[in-house]
Amino acid sequence: MSAERRLRVSYQDLFDTLLAALARTGMEPDRAALCAKLVADATRDGVASHGVNRFPRFMTMIRSGVVDVRARPALVAAHGALERWDGRRGPGNLNAHDSMARAIVLAAEHGVGCVALANTNHWMRGGTYGWQAADAGVIGICWTNTCPNMVPWRSSDARIGNNPLVIAVPRPSGHVVLDMAVSQFSVGAVTMHRLRGEPLPIDGGLDEAGRPTRDPAAIEATKKLLPIGLWKGSGLAVMLDLVGAILAGGLATHQIDSDPERETSLSQVFIACRVDAREAATIADAVIAYLHESTGAVRYPGERTLEARTKNVAEGIPIDERVWDEVRKLR
């Protein structure tokens, strides 16, 4: 067990440090600024696992040539409200941000817009693109496939991805944003538990012997996550992979390298839908009020994100000391 030591870093310090590191890679200045902002925002929002904690690996993948910092997505085919784009192995968060932005434009024109993206890289925090859609006043739905890191129902082989899914609804008093892998715990959540020296609260994967376990290090070793709802999450993962790969004309999970530093050419889908802002707010407020009246401390999806954002802006952003040392060396 290794206890985590956490520092509190200001948003500006975090952003500047990330930007300085990116500037050394040859990334164009406007793209580097957006990339640094997306990583800093995720960390500020309490999702360091998919923000600054992933940044050293992102830089490694730039150096090794897996991520091409100068690539921008290219339109491959358009059918009205449905478009297919090639991510050209550019930075995953920039490609995803561009794709949701394009889906939002399509939704303004067609009511609904769908952008399918092939050949992209890890999008870091998926919720980013949900908040992006909700900030633009539309419903956003997006998902990505991953390398094989989860076991299908009835098997102990890692043959499906945990394919994170994001659904976002705009709401003036706080967007409602679900950001979840279809495994019981995301890869980042497993790592965070290991860093904190804590077991998972329930079984999250299989150990070397194929037994369900709460030990995060054992799951990181096997890369065998368990799906939510066992047979149900297993089926959902297969469908998200299939729909993503087919719409994008890209790779499916079984074709994606399981080495985290070579996991690339992912397929993703970004959907945006127009809503009437006032009507949406009325409905969302009523649903959330009903949830909040439950026995127990029920939260709506995205509620803790807003709380973390407020706290971290005021007090500084918590970052693991070892991670921060590593990131500062990248400048």
Added chain:
Amino acid sequence: MSAERRLRVSYQDLFDTLLAALARTGMEPDRAALCAKLVADATRDGVASHGVNRFPRFMTMIRSGVVDVRARPALVAAHGALERWDGRRGPGNLNAHDSMARAIVLAAEHGVGCVALANTNHWMRGGTYGWQAADAGVIGICWTNTCPNMVPWRSSDARIGNNPLVIAVPRPSGHVVLDMAVSQFSVGAVTMHRLRGEPLPIDGGLDEAGRPTRDPAAIEATKKLLPIGLWKGSGLAVMLDLVGAILAGGLATHQIDSDPERETSLSQVFIACRVDAREAATIADAVIAYLHESTGAVRYPGERTLEARTKNVAEGIPIDERVWDEVRKLR
């Protein structure tokens, strides 16, 4: 424990019996024929829980005026590829079938089509509309909200719905169709276990004392299902309800009557996406081949449906004797 006695009934006998019952309700002949076909098809496909087993309740809801057999959905608003329809409390399976048919037409024109449907009734087997989309050569995604029948994470109140979700991919050698409630077990699956006198294989809901239980009768009594993946299925259910109610301008789960015979005015979403048939088949075949090579008997979503269909067409459709007696009295 009450053991189930099952008969084998021919498709034609089942269809004729359902049609005769519907003809007595004043439903127009073409609508009655489609309605009987959808119920018979679901039963033939091995999903009696959402087919013939629900038919007596459907007839009760027609007699009580909850379901209006002559209502057809009406267009409320159109924004290109996104349309909003009013189901006018018509038969839920006909409304859903019409809505997916309309989404398929929109997808042919715009690449993607999205139909949101308010004021509808229980759609019986959700997978029906996935098979419908796949038969038309498109990807289909649809979901419905329900009455509050599931507990949100951290609460023991039934304040969210188990909102079934369907995702379908066309494939010449067998469509890939996921049809799942976001509870660990659907209401129909719980009932089927009770009819067979069997406990659930894992906890599926809360008992009167708020404890997790495998006893289907206890869960039917409390109407407190557990979500897949606990906090994850809880969040997913909230989002499906919100997006459905907002796009349709319809009711959300908390506004829907929990009495199964008065559960009405549901909100549903139907999405269709164009695909290149040959490319889609190549990708789906490769994903499924990889799954089938796993250790363990891994099935793809929809695989058992095709097996059941083949067997039941050959041997007759298995129907609980008590259900069949009840349905025959409705003619």
